[in-house]
Amino acid sequence: MKTAMLTTFLVAVFCVSVIADEPFGFEKLSDEVSFFANTNDDFDTQGRTLQIVAINNVKIGTWFQIEFTGDFNWDMTPGEDYDYYIEVGVVKPIWKNFSLNYQRVYGTFIDDPVNQWGIRFRL
Numbered sequence: 001m002k003t004a005m006l007t008t009f010l011v012a013v014f015c016v017s018v019i020a021d022e023p024f025g026f027e028k029l030s031d032e033v034s035f036f037a038n039t040n041d042d043f044d045t046q047g048r049t050l051q052i053v054a055i056n057n058v059k060i061g062t063w064f065q066i067e068f069t070g071d072f073n074w075d076m077t078p079g080e081d082y083d084y085y086i087e088v089g090v091v092k093p094i095w096k097n098f099s100l101n102y103q104r105v106y107g108t109f110i111d112d113p114v115n116q117w118g119i120r121f122r123l
Contacts, residue, residue, distance in 0.1 A: 025059025038076055047076030065091040067103075083108040089116075097122040 032053045038046035054068040067089040077083045089103035103116040 025063070027057035029057060029065070030055045038073075045075075047074050049073045049076065063093070065089075065093075065099075067091060077108075080108070085109070091120060 030053060032051075034049075034051040034053075036049040036051065038049055040046055050072045052068065052070045052072075055065065057063055057065050067087070070084065070086040072082070072084045074082055085105075085107040087103050087105050089101060091102075092100045094100055099120045099122070101116070101118050101120045105114040105116060
């Protein structure tokens with residue numbers, strides 16, 4: 001169930017970034033997909049990671065930023081074939097380099113999703 005929800009969200013994020021256009025209040029900042037082979041310091045294999053990062057500005061009445069980061073790992077965590085870490089966030093600029101930030105965190109290492117509320121300062 002969780003995997004289906006995550007896959008649906010990923011598809012939606014990338015579809016929006018492909019079909020949206022600036023007159024509709026959309027600005028693509030970063031959409032990235034990376035694949036890593038993980039090793040320890042002795043170069044022993046420590047599994048693989050697929051990382052997806054999507055950061056986009058959206059205007060629906062006002063400008064805000066939607067952020068998605070996901071790490072999907074295989075053969076990396078002892079005793080597990082697969083694990084993941086996902087953050088979905090909304091950032092609203094409020095003044096100069098300050099923004100209000102909300103993130104929802106999912107992962108195989110936590111029992112329930114976590115809500116993060118805060119202020120961000122951009123350097």
